[in-house]
Amino acid sequence: MAKKSKKEKPDGAGSKRIKKVEMIRRIVEFLSLDPQRSFNYKQVAHAVGAKTHPQKEMIVDILYDLAQDDVLKEVVTGKFRFISRGKIVIGTFQRKSNGKNQVITEDGGEPIFVAERNASRAMNGDKVEVMLFAKKKGFGPEGEVVNILESVPQVFVGVLEVQKTFAFLIVDNKVLANDIFIPIEKLKGGESGQKAVVRIIEWPQRAKNPIGEVVDILGFAGENDTEIHAILAEFGLPYKYPEQVDKAAEKIPTDITEEEIAKREDFRGVTTFTIDPKDAKDFDDALSFRKLPNGLYEVGVHIADVTHYVLPGSILDKEGYNRATSIYLVDRVVPMLPERLSNGLCSLRPNEEKLAFSAIFELDEHAEVKTSRVCRTVINSDRRFTYEEAQEIIETGKGDYQEEILTLNKLAKRLREKRFTAGAINFDRFEVKFDIDEKGKPIDVYFKMSKEANHLIEEFMLLANRTVAELIGKVPKGKKAKTFVYRVHDLPDPEKMANFAEFVHRFGYKLKTEGLQTDVSKSINKLLDQVQGTNEEDMIETIAIRAMAKAVYSTENIGHYGLAFPYYTHFTSPIRRYPDMMVHRLLERYLSAGRNVPQEKYEEMCKHCSDMEQLAASAERASIKYKQVEYLSDKLGQTFDGVISGVTEWGIYVEINVNKCEGMVPIRDLDDDYYEFDSKNYCLLGRRNKRIYRLGDPVTIQVARANLEKKQLDFMLLS
Known part of the structure; x- marks a missing residue:
């Protein structure tokens, strides 16, 4: 029988070339599979395939070494068992x-x-x-x-305490329990009382505190700009533009050439307008309207053609991708793209020729889409409306372009009705807004609900987004869909829905959690209608939203449950969302018969954009919370009516009715009894007097403490 050559010898446990570290891995893996049994070295050697004498000797040494390190236990002489903690x-x-x-x-x-x-x-x-x-x-x-x-690079925000030869950063984020030591040469001119961004550079084994260096000085604590920049920095979000990015934006030519206009459909002579919030400067979208000779209505959804100006791989594109989204804080917008683009070149401002990427629809009186197309256009907006101005025209029937706005509103209402009939869920939540003085201090807090003017714009944006997704996603049988960016929303978690149904049942409401998707959706909508105006309205809406999955970006299309759309994307806001820019580029490529793009690369980009969206939302919530605390900081001792909005083992949260500011009543302040937290029923229960504090209960509170540094309000319960 011929001997195997060295080349043929397998590189397994029987090979002389096996390393000790690999042998340790195999031994631990084998013994951990059955931690109740003990084995001698012969049994271990056989299990890992060790055949040579040197390898068996190595196994004996390893077994005793692992026992010494408490990974194994020598049960009797020469027999070893795996210790679970190993x-x-x-x-x-x-x-x-x-x-x-x-x-x-x-x-x-x-x-x-x-x-x-x-x-x-x-x-x-x-x-x-x-x-x-x-x-x-x-x-x-x-x-x-x-x-x-x-190791992930660690950056923290806090207040500097500067000594003669060193300094400390007292961190805002209590995720790090230790203050950060800063050598004086790493201070970057920082002074005591200033807020700074500090990067940890090392944490020696025996040192109590990590060592850091100042990355940036934000200003003195308590100043408006300082605190807003600190919120952004805390979430790792940018609060200023690199100089070279602004310079790149300034170099983009403003003129639209006749050659470029010739490539596009010309809508400059068609009635066109924008409807946006009164403080908006970045006008992503415009609507055009005209009645056609065939009796149909032509509605153009015109979207800023950002990718005409921002080229793939450019410094502007890289910065836009890194940010992935604009961030809408209480007193400012931190734009995804420099202001020259977001508020200038790309913004669809009135009486200016602008380049757009458009979805053009022909609809009948019942809002049935008869034809649609997606194309590049040139437009000239006739009028800029605020939502309030458009709403007044809808309510009074009088004003500029009243016929166009009233007809569009009629069509939007029919589109909306069809959506809900198909199973869309009606989450119409309020938006917290502030009146801010020139120093950034909030002088009033109020909340806004969506009205018909908001719904008008929303429905046509949804129509455009859905149409674009269908254009690429729907393919003939036997053909494979091209890689695309979808906005997807998964089905709700069945367990969360069952818990939600059980919870609302205690308030006397019924919720269907099984059956057709439309049946469940209609049941949710019915519940949301029933709770309108009740004490438990906000709380039930909040829990309903938590029972839902989060909408994300993905190349894997699973549809959008909340909107009841099998195909959906984001096409309508490229000034403020990078995924919309991705969609524009893919549209251009595929409409020009371009080849497919690699799915893996685009899925990674989708995940980045979804992650950045969540970070931006967290920063937006933090800025609202900060301003709410600031607003109530000079109202200590004042009383307000509210509703219990949260119950935890450490206290109850109360939301004030008139301004939606939320604070906590610590459980230690409920001193009339010993209260226990009942997580299943969302309540605190008094052990002796059986008093219950439950989600949705109306209460009266007094503002006790307002801690701006922690963005925390403490209330005292009066009744």
Whole structure:
């Protein structure tokens, strides 16, 4: 029998070339599969395929070494058993302000609790190896970080305390329990009392505090610009434009050439207008309207042609992609693109020739779309309307372009009716707004509800988005759809819906959670109608939204549940959303018979845009919360009627009726009894007197404390 050549010899456990680290991995993997049994070295050697004498000797050494390190236990002489705490898993570290840190494992298992003493200085977002402890009865998994595989750069915002030869950053975000030590040469001229952005550069093993360097000075704490920039920096969002990006925007020529106009459909002579919030400057969309000789209505949804100016791979494009979205804070917009583009070149301002990417529809009186097309156009808007001005025309029947607006509104109402008949869900929530003085201080808080003028614009934008998605996504049988960017919304989680139905049942409402999608949607809409004007309205709407999945961007089209559209995308806001720019470019490519694009690359871009959208939403909420606290900070001792909007083990949250400001009544201040949290019924229950504080209950509160630094309001319960 011929001997195998060296080339033919497998590189497995029987190979002499095996490394010790690989042998350790195989041994731990084998023993961890059956931690209740003990094995001798011969059994282990056989299991991992070790055949040579040197390899068997190596296994003996490894077994004793692992026992010394408490990975294995020598049950009797020469027999070893795996200790459960020795199991190593990989995941992402999440640092929590309450010290209850956790690791989210890559395999999607239950989160692992990691106490601060076992965190090994791991920071939020770090990829780590965790050694599991032995499971305790009645507790979740717990472990210890044994290795940091990938460190994420860490930047914190806080207030500087400067000494003679060093400084500290007192961090705003209590996710980090320690202040940051800053050597004086890394201070960048910062002074005590100023807010700064600081990057951690090292955290020596025996040092109590991490060491950092100042990246940027934001200004003195309490100043409006300082605090707004601090909110953006806290979420890792940009608060200023790099100089070279602004310079690149300034170099773009303003003139539209006759050659460019010749390539496009000319809508300059068609009645066109925009309808936007009164403080808007970036006009993404315009509507054109005319009655055709065939009796149909032609409605043009004209969208700013941003990608004509922002070329793929340019410095403007890279900055736009990194930001992915404009951020709408209480007192300002942080635009995705420099203002010369967002408020100037691309903005569809009145009485200016503008380039657009348009969806053109012919509709009958019943809002049935007879034909549609998507094309590049040139337009000239005749009038800029605010929502309030358009609403007045709808209500009075009088004003500029009244015939066009009234007809568009009639068509929009029919489109809206069809949507809800098809199973769309009607979440019509209020928007918190502030009147701000010249120093940025809020002098009034109010909330706005959507009216018919808002719905008019919304319906035609939805129509355009749906039509564009269908144009690319719907393909003849036997053909494969091209890679595209969709806005998708998954079905609600059945367990969350069942819990929601059980919860609303306690208020006397019924909710259907099974059956056809339209049946469930109609049941949700019926519930939302029923709770209108009740104490529990906001709370039930909030819980309904939480039961829903989040809408995200994806190349995998699963449809949009909330809108009841099988195909949907974002095409109508390229000035403020990067996915819309992606859609414009893909449209141009495919309408010109261009080849398909790689799905994996675009899916990665979709995920980035979805993540940035969530960050921006968090920053927007933080800015609202800050201004609400600032608004109530000079109203300490005043009383307001409100409703219990949240119940937790540490207290109850109350939302004030007149201004929607929310604060907490700490459980320690409910001193008339010992209250226990009932998570299933969303309430606090008094042990002795059986008093119940439940979600939706009306209460009267007094403003007790307003902590601007923590963006926190404390209330005292009066009744």
